[in-house]
Each structure stands twice: as structure tokens, then as C-alpha cells.
Amino acid sequence: MTSPNYIDAENVVVGNFLDASGVTHGFILYRGRYTTFDVPGALATALSSINSWGEMTGFTCLVDPTCETPPYKSFTVSPRGEITQFNPFDAPSSFAAGVNLFGTVVGTYTDSGGVTHGYQLYHGNFTSNDFPHSILTFNGGINPQGDIVGFYTDTSNVTHSFLLSHGTYTGFDPPGATYSNAGGINASGIIAGFYVDSANVAHGYIRTPRR
Numbered sequence: 001m002t003s004p005n006y007i008d009a010e011n012v013v014v015g016n017f018l019d020a021s022g023v024t025h026g027f028i029l030y031r032g033r034y035t036t037f038d039v040p041g042a043l044a045t046a047l048s049s050i051n052s053w054g055e056m057t058g059f060t061c062l063v064d065p066t067c068e069t070p071p072y073k074s075f076t077v078s079p080r081g082e083i084t085q086f087n088p089f090d091a092p093s094s095f096a097a098g099v100n101l102f103g104t105v106v107g108t109y110t111d112s113g114g115v116t117h118g119y120q121l122y123h124g125n126f127t128s129n130d131f132p133h134s135i136l137t138f139n140g141g142i143n144p145q146g147d148i149v150g151f152y153t154d155t156s157n158v159t160h161s162f163l164l165s166h167g168t169y170t171g172f173d174p175p176g177a178t179y180s181n182a183g184g185i186n187a188s189g190i191i192a193g194f195y196v197d198s199a200n201v202a203h204g205y206i207r208t209p210r211r
Contacts, residue, residue, distance in 0.1 A: 005049065014047040014056060016067070022065055023065040026045045044065045046059055046067055049099055052101055053103075059072040059074050072094060073085055091110060096121075117129065137162075148165075149185045158179070159179045160180055161182035174195045179195060192204070
């Protein structure tokens with residue numbers, strides 16, 4: 001199984017694949033050539049994003065080599081190949097989802113009480129974020145302007161997409177959705193994601209900002 005997770009402006013694709021022995025590895029695809037990427041010493045590795053400077057994000061899988069079961073540990077890879085692993089706020093599990101041109105990393109972490117929050121990392125400083133009145137928040141992507149998208153679960157256990165822009169949250173769902181997830185946002189504010197309808201059929205969606 002192969003999962004391409006992100007493509008940058010230079011058409012570099014990063015993602016992960018499951019090998020024949022059931023171990024997950026990261027990969028980089030550029031100009032038709034695949035390069036396998038593993039964090040040294042990790043049980044399994046997945047890459048989640050890359051920016052135009054070549055900085056990458058991802059996570060290692062601590063107990064399950066297929067990466068289907070947490071806990072996870074976030075990491076970044078500098079353009080020079082330096083790997084930095086971390087869990088925000090000493091959390092037992094975290095997942096780095098994206099990095100923008102200015103090096104701001106977004107992702108999610110689960111605290112010791114089992115509650116999942118979003119996080120932002122900039123210049124070594126962590127910030128936690130939660131959609132108001134939610135029981136779970138997942139930051140899935142960030143654009144150059146610092147707008148963040150992802151999903152949150154409300155107190156009725158229903159999951160919705162969200163946009164966090166200039167400190168303001170906007171929750172939304174495509175028409176007919178019973179579940180939705182915003183996975184990425186570009187510099188123009190166009191959001192891509194997917195949703196599930198009442199017949200349990202999954203669809204992709206694109207949300208264009210109002211002008």
C-alpha cells in the first residue's frame with residue numbers, strides 16, 4: 001500500500017508505503033525517482049509534508065510497524081537532512097502534519113488524559129489550539145499566510161472541517177456531510193478535503209473562499 005500525502009510547488013511528493021513485511025516507511029518522489037526515508041532507529045516512519053525549502057514533517061510509529069495504532073512521535077527534517085524528534089508538552093503521542101514556507105509546523109498531540117489537541121511549532125515555541133467546545137482538534141495543514149485547516153469533533157461526537165485564520169475559527173461541512181475533514185489549504189485560501197455522506201460514501205471536496 002502506498003499513500004502520497006503531500007506535493008509541493010516543485011512537484012516533490014512525500015508520503016509513506018507499507019512493505020511486504022508489514023513495516024511502514026516514508027518516501028520522496030521527484031522526477032520519477034523514489035527515495036525511501038526512515039528515521040534512524042525508528043520502528044516505522046511516515047512523511048506528511050514538505051515545503052519549497054525542502055523542510056519535511058512526519059511521525060514515527062512507536063509500537064505498531066504498520067502505523068495504524070498510536071502512539072506516534074513528531075519529527076521535522078531540515079533542508080540539510082537534520083532530524084528533530086519531539087512530542088509537544090511532553091505528550092505521550094503526537095503527529096506532525098504540515099510545515100509552511102516560514103517553518104511553522106502544525107500537527108496534533110494527545111495528552112496524558114487522552115484528549116487530542118492541535119499544536120503549532122514556530123522557532124522552538126509550541127502553541128496548543130482547540131476548536132471551541134470540541135472534544136478533539138486535529139491540525140491538518142497550513143498555508144504561507146499561517147491559515148490552518150483540519151477537523152474537530154463536537155460534543156455530539158460528530159466530526160467537522162475547520163479553518164483557523166487570524167485567530168478566528170470557522171467550522172464547516174460540505175452539503176450532505178455526516179463527517180468531514182479539511183486536509184490542506186493553499187496560498188489562495190482554497191481548501192481541499194473529504195467528507196462522508198449519509199449513505200457512508202466518501203467524496204472529495206474543494207472549498208473556495210468568498211471574495
